[in-house]
Amino acid sequence: MYSGTALDAEKLNNDQHVRNWGNCPTEILILFFSHLDLKSLSICMFVNKSWLGAVKYYLQHFELWREMVEVTIPNKGVLYKEKCALGWREILFNFFLWRKISKARVSHYTSFHVKHVKSMKVYKNELIVVLDNEVKYLNMVDTSCNKTLHVKCYSYEESDYLVTILSKQQNNNNNNKSLLIQNKQYQSDMQYCDVFNLDIIGCYKLYSNSCYFIDSSSTLWVAITERHNYFSVKAVAKIYKPVCVVALHVFNQKVYVVTKEGIMFYVDGLQFKKVHHISYPQLCDDADIKLSYRLPFPFNDGCVAYRVPANAKWEISKSHQFDKIIMAVPRLSALFEHGELLFVGYEDGKIEIHCIDKILQCQNEPQKQFYMRSFVYDKDGDYRIQALDVYERVGRHYLVVALENNVHQMFIQLKQR
Structure with a gap:
């Protein structure tokens, strides 16, 4: 489903010779893996449990977790690592778990009691929110305020x-x-x-x-x-x-x-x-x-999404010269790119999670979607998604959603292998 990795792994797993290789001693597998590049190794991790264990041992022994992240995750994992305080090994497996997003369960985890957020960004274990006259560093675990800066900024x-x-x-x-x-x-x-x-x-x-x-x-x-x-x-x-x-x-x-x-x-x-x-x-x-849903949202390698009126069609097209994606999205209000996924927020409070590979193939069917009004109540009835971001802990994934009157942390429960 993603970058051909799962498909390639399935082909390998169905091959009779590979099934026989699954019974080989770990030492033989490691000798075989030593002749592969890291991209090929990442495919081998999805063949079966025996191969997964051998690849883990190989990466751990030669201290190649960081290099594996850099060849596997877009942007070499640079932006991904800033969303958490995890090690390279944990980052890689958290990244792989996102590939199960279509079967994920979404629930409301907690709320940050802040209003009229101008901008927000997750950094390590904190959520940095810009308010009218101050900047707050909020703890992602217990929602407490770790630091307040009396700075008036955009x-x-x-x-x-x-x-x-x-x-x-x-x-x-x-x-x-x-x-x-x-x-x-x-x-x-x-x-x-x-x-x-x-x-x-x-x-x-x-x-x-x-x-x-x-x-x-x-x-x-x-x-x-x-x-x-x-x-x-x-x-x-x-x-x-x-x-x-x-x-x-x-x-x-x-x-x-x-x-x-x-x-x-x-x-x-x-x-x-x-x-x-x-x-x-x-x-x-x-x-x-301040956070504006009227601006275009560039993403991935030269692609862009922009808002169109509610009565317009959701359309994906490609530019003729460079083969880049252009998305016209009705009532689009927020967009956030994380790894292989694109999180899309709407004026009516709907959130869609798309696979970027699917979008690059001009397919707009989301892997997951839900409405914020199904989880939280807003007294003013304003559920427009102002901004989106992601926070991660070991084996746990959270989506941070900014509405007009509050910021919420949604738990994305992804099935472990």
Whole structure:
């Protein structure tokens, strides 16, 4: 079902020679596995229990768990690891469990008592939520508040290397935004890179040890923590005409931007090249960048989803030149990509979980769907999905859902092998 892995494993399992191999001593299997690359080893893990045990032993003995994660999980598992405090071995098997999403049971786990969330992001064992006049670090286990920062900002994010704070420029009557980037790896006092003015849109993307952002001249910059904790800022590429960038996306170190006019570009050397041009309802000129369901949602490798009115059709198409997916989704309000899955939120509180491989084949049938109104009650009847994120513990998976009046943690019970 996913990336051909399960299908390939099934073929191997049905082969008479492979069934005989299942009775081989572990030492022989390991000798055989030593001639395979890690991608092939990941397929062998799904043949039978004997092979799974042998692959586990092989990876543990040669300390290859991290390398296996990097070749198996999209983005080399970089973004995946920031959603939990697990080791590489546990990350890999948690990732494999998501492949059973079609048979998962969904239940309400707990609620965080916060309202009017501007943005949120799971980092390790905490949920970072931006409210009107403060930023809270909420404990994902017991929902307690670990830390409160009295900062007024639009967004606040953290990775293993950097902290970013996007806020309105002080003493400025325009809509300019200032982006503060903090280097967590600096050994003495925190090193800051301040201040970058982002006119109107304030568009940036935090990606592991890098932060990409677009300035008012349509130039893409990157601030990066490199070896020896050296912090550098450099220009990457420039669009040589006035555009308004509303979304920035990074996938496997490829950088994509989407403009207000619906044009998606990708970075090729020092230039932007057009991927496709989508036709969606004109975006409002409001410069407020709080959680908005009106913006396009780039995902995967050059794909994009955008909201259309309720009476429109759910459509998937491919751009002619680059064979990239364009999704027109009625009443779309939130979208979140995690591993091989795409979580889609709607204005009526419905959540769909899609397999990205299926979407790339232009199939829009979700693996799982449910409505938030089936689990929680909102006195105002506002169940619109504001934002989605994922948190993981060993063998346990949670979906974090932001509504207007609360943030909820849903337990996704996935059957163990």
